[in-house]
Amino acid sequence: MTIKEVCEKYNITPDTLRYYERVGVIPEVHRTKGGNRDYTEEDISWVENAVCMRSAGVPVEMLIEYVKLFQEGDSTIKARRDLLVEARVAVQENLDKYQVTMDKLNYKISRYDEAIKTGVLSWDDYEDSKK
Amino acid sequence: MTIKEVCEKYNITPDTLRYYERVGVIPEVHRTKGGNRDYTEEDISWVENAVCMRSAGVPVEMLIEYVKLFQEGDSTIKARRDLLVEARVAVQENLDKYQVTMDKLNYKISRYDEAIKTGVLSWDDYEDSKK
DNA sequence: ATACTTCTTAGAGTTAACTCCAAGTCAATA
DNA sequence: TATTGACTTGGAGTTAACTCTAAGAAGTAT
Numbered sequence: 001m002t003i004k005e006v007c008e009k010y011n012i013t014p015d016t017l018r019y020y021e022r023v024g025v026i027p028e029v030h031r032t033k034g035g036n037r038d039y040t041e042e043d044i045s046w047v048e049n050a051v052c053m054r055s056a057g058v059p060v061e062m063l064i065e066y067v068k069l070f071q072e073g074d075s076t077i078k079a080r081r082d083l084l085v086e087a088r089v090a091v092q093e094n095l096d097k098y099q100v101t102m103d104k105l106n107y108k109i110s111r112y113d114e115a116i117k118t119g120v121l122s123w124d125d126y127e128d129s130k131k
Numbered sequence: 132m133t134i135k136e137v138c139e140k141y142n143i144t145p146d147t148l149r150y151y152e153r154v155g156v157i158p159e160v161h162r163t164k165g166g167n168r169d170y171t172e173e174d175i176s177w178v179e180n181a182v183c184m185r186s187a188g189v190p191v192e193m194l195i196e197y198v199k200l201f202q203e204g205d206s207t208i209k210a211r212r213d214l215l216v217e218a219r220v221a222v223q224e225n226l227d228k229y230q231v232t233m234d235k236l237n238y239k240i241s242r243y244d245e246a247i248k249t250g251v252l253s254w255d256d257y258e259d260s261k262k
Numbered sequence: 263a264t265a266c267t268t269c270t271t272a273g274a275g276t277t278a279a280c281t282c283c284a285a286g287t288c289a290a291t292a
Numbered sequence: 293t294a295t296t297g298a299c300t301t302g303g304a305g306t307t308a309a310c311t312c313t314a315a316g317a318a319g320t321a322t
Contacts, residue, residue: 003299014299015281022301023279034288036299049235056232060279074252081243088236091229098226101187104180105219112212121205134269145269146311153271154309165318167269191309269318276311281304288299 001039009044010051017047024064025050027071056091132170140175141182148178155195156181158202187222 003014020026021037026046029037039047050063066083069076115121134145151157152168157177160168170178181194197214200207246252 013281016279018300019280032288034299036288052228052232052235054279055228057229058232077243077247077252081240081247084236084240084243088233088240091233091236095226095229095233097186098188098222098229101183101189102219102222102226104183105215105222109212109215109219112208112215116208116212121208144311147309149270150310163318165269167318185309264322265320266322267318267320270316272314274311274313277309279307281306283304284302286300289297291296292294 001044003037003039006039006044006047010047012051020047020050020060023060024067025054025060027067053087057094058087058091062087132175134168134170137170137175137178141178143182151178151181151191154191155198156185156191158198184218188225189218189222193218 001009003017007014007017017037021029026043029043030040032038046067053063054060062083066080069080069083132140134148138145138148148168152160157174160174161171163169177198184194185191193214197211200211200214
């Protein structure tokens with residue numbers, strides 16, 4: 001699979017893909033004789049993983065560390081697991097924060113909708129924060 | 132309330148608070164005669180709102196726009212509502228992505244835990260992505 | 263009033279994660 | 293085979309959101 005096809009599949013740019021490979025977010029990608037990238041199934045799985053993790057804010061640095069450990073072989077199984085658990089903690093924390101913000105947005109929007117419907121503006125904006 | 136107290140309450144730095152005020156993420160804060168910031172209840176509510184929105188990735192630019200509209204008065208009610216809805220869409224999209232990543236992390240970690248427990252490493256890492 | 267801490271501003275610097283550029287090579291088509 | 297378009301690299305540039313620095317003023321404890 002060409003770099004262009006992979007980019008379309010995951011909606012990212014070639015520059016991003018090359019950057020991921022360069023810094024080690026994904027392992028080195030298979031090449032054609034001419035030196036062009038030709039992504040194998042395995043390469044693509046790494047890309048998919050990277051895109052997924054990045055979309056949840058897992059830092060590039062952590063993905064690099066994971067790939068490094070992976071390439072060191074079975075002796076790093078525990079370290080890799082610990083890294084994933086660390087990532088999970090961070091993602092869960094963000095998930096919780098996002099949920100709190102969603103609740104607040106829903107509340108504020110419902111207030112606005114009411115005000116728009118009734119034409120009555122009976123609240124100070126800053127009070128929205130108070131429960 | 133002093134800048135220090137507000138910072139402790141929301142676990143941010145004075146630099147960040149001053150930055151928020153400078154660029155308009157929050158309206159101008161009340162001052163003492165000497166010119167030092169003295170946050171009122173209302174100021175603090177704006178800070179709380181900003182911190183909450185930022186923690187869910189709502190861009191600073193959007194918060195600035197909201198404050199600007201707010202200060203223009205009641206004629207901007209609909210515009211403010213629309214901005215909040217826009218923010219909600221983005222936050223929900225991220226929430227969904229974070230949940231997908233959580234599921235993936237949980238799956239991967241459970242595979243690692245199993246491997247560590249049984250001592251059997253019977254999978255290729257890249258296969259985790261498949262299903 | 264003195265010493266010490268905390269605050270002020272303007273503006274420069276940092277960081278993460280891309281994103282772009284130039285110069286050149288590879289691949290597909292007329 | 294010529295040309296056009298996609299690919300390559302190394303390195304520089306960009307962006308958002310802070311974060312730090314310097315020089316000085318304000319507030320506080322003795």
